[in-house]
Amino acid sequence: MTSRLEVIVGPMFSGKTERLIAKLHRAQYAKKRVRILKPAHDTRTQGYIASRAVMPDGTTQITDQLSAVMVHDEESFWKIVNLNKFDVLAIDEAQFFPLDTPMRDSLGWFGRAIRRLLRERRNTDLRIIVAGLDMDFAEEPFGPIPGLLAIADNVEKLTGVCMICGSDAGYISYRMISDDKQLVVGDIGEYQVRCRSCYEPPRKKP
Numbered sequence: 001m002t003s004r005l006e007v008i009v010g011p012m013f014s015g016k017t018e019r020l021i022a023k024l025h026r027a028q029y030a031k032k033r034v035r036i037l038k039p040a041h042d043t044r045t046q047g048y049i050a051s052r053a054v055m056p057d058g059t060t061q062i063t064d065q066l067s068a069v070m071v072h073d074e075e076s077f078w079k080i081v082n083l084n085k086f087d088v089l090a091i092d093e094a095q096f097f098p099l100d101t102p103m104r105d106s107l108g109w110f111g112r113a114i115r116r117l118l119r120e121r122r123n124t125d126l127r128i129i130v131a132g133l134d135m136d137f138a139e140e141p142f143g144p145i146p147g148l149l150a151i152a153d154n155v156e157k158l159t160g161v162c163m164i165c166g167s168d169a170g171y172i173s174y175r176m177i178s179d180d181k182q183l184v185v186g187d188i189g190e191y192q193v194r195c196r197s198c199y200e201p202p203r204k205k206p
């Protein structure tokens, strides 16, 4: 019996939340106590996680959803974790949790909290499942996800269908609006999934 960390990564529209929800449904069938968290920074869906499908007319529709508790900061994370009993802890959109000093820190408070929980409960069946973007629009590692991949027991890297050429190798989220900030909440109007060949890196401002 030991604690374990599973990480699901890939670009936008690769089915990360879909995969996360499928794992959580199975855990619920097995009568496991499931807790779902997500960063308050994600203003797209508040109070739940949702997978969506892109419709032929270009809009998105929610295909499945589960209730989630919003995490504002490290203090609220530990409050939720300490007040609740769970066998499975799931966190979606974890790329939004910040790093302390981007050049030196690879886990941030969130990654360190996950590592601490896994250590403290190493003799239990605790399962932590994290989903998020491993890479931002500029092909840079995103938040604590790459650090979490390093300490994970199991990693799934998903691909989407390239929105330019239709190949199944969509590996990056291409940003269609002009904005240099790393964190820009958005959906089908702001981002596409593209393969390496159809991806162009953003132009640096002179």
Ligand SMILES: Nc1ncnc2c1ncn2[C@@H]1O[C@H](COP(=O)(O)OP(=O)(O)O)[C@@H](O)[C@H]1O
Pocket (backbone or CB within 6 Å): 010, 011, 012, 013, 014, 015, 016, 017, 018, 019, 050, 051, 052, 053, 054, 055, 160, 161, 162, 163, 193
């Ligand atoms: N080019 C595409 N057009 C339409 N749907 C796509 C495309 N590429 C991937 N998908 C599908 O969109 C869905 C996105 O699921 P979701 O869980 O919301 O993704 P994520 O959390 O990774 O953004 C998946 O079912 C995926 O197979």
Ligand SMILES: Cc1cn([C@H]2C[C@H](O)[C@@H](COP(=O)(O)O)O2)c(=O)[nH]c1=O
Pocket (backbone or CB within 6 Å): 011, 012, 013, 016, 017, 044, 093, 132, 133, 135, 136, 137, 138, 173, 174, 182, 183, 184, 185, 186, 187, 191
């Ligand atoms: C590439 C990229 C994405 N984001 C934002 C856009 C969305 O709100 C989420 C990703 O959602 P999904 O469930 O994976 O579809 O992240 C961002 O802030 N910066 C980026 O570079």
Ligand SMILES: [Zn+2]
Pocket (backbone or CB within 6 Å): 162, 163, 164, 165, 166, 167, 194, 195, 196, 197, 198
């Ligand atoms: Zn392509």
